[in-house]
Amino acid sequence: MKEELSDFLKTAYKYNKVKDLKEAFEEYPVEDEWHEGKLENVLKEDSKQYNNYEIGDIVFVKEYSYPDGKVGNNHFFVIIDQDNTAVPIENFGMLISSNLDKLKFNSNVLLEKDENNNLHKDSIVKTDVVYKILNEQIIFKIGKVDKEKIEEYKQSFYKHLNKD
Numbered sequence: 001m002k003e004e005l006s007d008f009l010k011t012a013y014k015y016n017k018v019k020d021l022k023e024a025f026e027e028y029p030v031e032d033e034w035h036e037g038k039l040e041n042v043l044k045e046d047s048k049q050y051n052n053y054e055i056g057d058i059v060f061v062k063e064y065s066y067p068d069g070k071v072g073n074n075h076f077f078v079i080i081d082q083d084n085t086a087v088p089i090e091n092f093g094m095l096i097s098s099n100l101d102k103l104k105f106n107s108n109v110l111l112e113k114d115e116n117n118n119l120h121k122d123s124i125v126k127t128d129v130v131y132k133i134l135n136e137q138i139i140f141k142i143g144k145v146d147k148e149k150i151e152e153y154k155q156s157f158y159k160h161l162n163k164d
Helices: 005-016 021-027 100-104 147-161
Strands: 056-060 076-082 090-097 107-110 123-126 130-134 138-144
Touching: 005 147, 021 130, 056 090, 076 130, 076 147, 100 107, 100 123, 107 147, 123 130
Parallel strands: none
Antiparallel strands: 056 076, 056 138, 076 090, 090 123, 090 130, 107 123
């Protein structure tokens, strides 16, 4: 494990809670989301692609490539931490789902749509797992959540670590 990682990421790695994007798409299929993983359903005229992303950014991430080379659909994530010492920069995010039925799981936290996050619907943030996201996997940024929300997601992560 790299010494440069934050305490949060060191803990996530220690408990095997940093997962590959593939697992997010398997557990939360994009077909169940309002956007169905389709770029044309979420792209706005003012959607911007950046080279650098920050903690708190809500990003639309493209799925891994299937073994046959076909690229799957896309999902929203909130960036909760970064490893800026790696090249390319690694982002660590929590999945955002518009499936509010998933609120029944204690590790999912409600994220209400507002003018900062630019979500189309109230959603949940899945806080029990962290997914590794490379910059080139991010299609664009749609919005942002404040530092207090990021801390709330991290606290929810810690709270549910011992319950698995």
